[in-house]
Amino acid sequence: MADSPPAAAMLKTPLHSLHVELGAKMVPFAGYDMPVSYPAGIMAEHRQCREAAALFDVSHMGQVRLVGSDAAAALETLVPVDVVGLGVDKQRYALFTNDAGGILDDLMVTRRADHLFLVVNAGCKVADIAHLRATIASRCRVEPMPDHALLALQGPAAAAVVGRLAPVLSQLTFMTGAEARIAGIDCFATRSGYTGEDGFEIYIPSDEATSARVWQEIFAAGEEFGILPCGLGARNTLRLESAMALYGHEISDTINVFEANLGRYCKLDKESDFVGKSALQTIQNAGGPKRKLVGLEIVERGIARDGYPVTTLDGTVIGEVTSGSPSVTLKKNVALAYVPVEYTSLDTEVAVTIRNQPVKAKVVPTPFYKRAKK
């Protein structure tokens, strides 16, 4: 295992001691000591999220407010999506881009009555806040919210669970938010998530005692539905099945928006200029990117993992796996990988090098898993 700081030097979320009490296996992630799984294990937690309800502590992520009447117009210059037109309490996925059209981070933006509420990745939050300050601090106040916790309640039973606590939340449409009182605490929540299931992300102004109370209350409400605590291990297998990008894997500053299959978030025709607009326009004018992210199903025996080479059937290296693991729901092994555009048609056969052996794989549609429409 790679060297990591001793547990005492790592950052902790407000719920850290609760995870340890629950018997979680703790691992370092983005400088935090985080639960990778609880005693049930990754597979059981993953299944429970798809079939019932799962509760995640993702308080390590960054929550930031942008305050001021010019905040939306200012943020629009940093992301390729429209922000000015986002309705109150509506939420949108966005990307911080760089001049080359590469991706500095992905984030969720929610418009509130008097500010914009951003959620960014834990590993990027320091850089993101610096980026915001360096670019738009003259147009709006950039206010990090380090005292806030974040719980994600995900699964087909999530609405029923949340209905027991704050019925207003179960009325929300997807990617919309509302304030709610849980365990006597005024929280904000959005109907959103990173698992491909229905669910809610709950933002809690919080210390250890407060966030533990909210967790316990959600857990108690979820008990009859079979709620399980769920760690980063299952969080990864769930988002991978849903082909959602993970920063540092499918998206990074050397990967452009089109390569990452995120062209639908690139509004080149929006009025405002934004970082990377001309680079992305150039890529589009040239007929698109030269390589693209595809989904692979591993056809022969073997598990493709992050960083493994992707080759042609005769062994020429053409790309790399960005994320790979068993798909717990589909009972097959899947991966996301970058390959040249010539190899992106469905059913194209390639190979993944697994411990020096070529293992056959084929290009399949993504997401690998889609929840059934009700």
Place this chain on the structure above:
Amino acid sequence: MAYPATYKYTKEHEWIEVDGTTGTIGITDYAQSSLGDIVFVELPKVGDKLTAHETFGSVESVKAVSDLYSPVAGSVTEINSALNDAPETINTDANGTWLVKVTLANPADLDSLLDSAAYTKYVEEETGH
């Protein structure tokens, strides 16, 4: 955690049960517990020659690949191919789930392995378990 007294152990968490010159090899309860759900096992072929303390295959959990280290030198006589379809039996019964059987090339290899008490102590010291 249970570590049968009739087995011998490596510091890499494999066990071996010896009967004459036949050694039966598996991984310990501590190993399966650390790995979590086992989803894939890669074993050598019958006839392969194993070298003591060198890798002879791997066991994979959802998150990670873990190499298997042979406790002894020997040649593989049987492999547990049921593990292709049901690798999780290692989780439910690590002590009772064998991976490979070998004919020992050098019975003296066993002398450098840990007995059950020494292995138990080793695990406690290493890990606080």
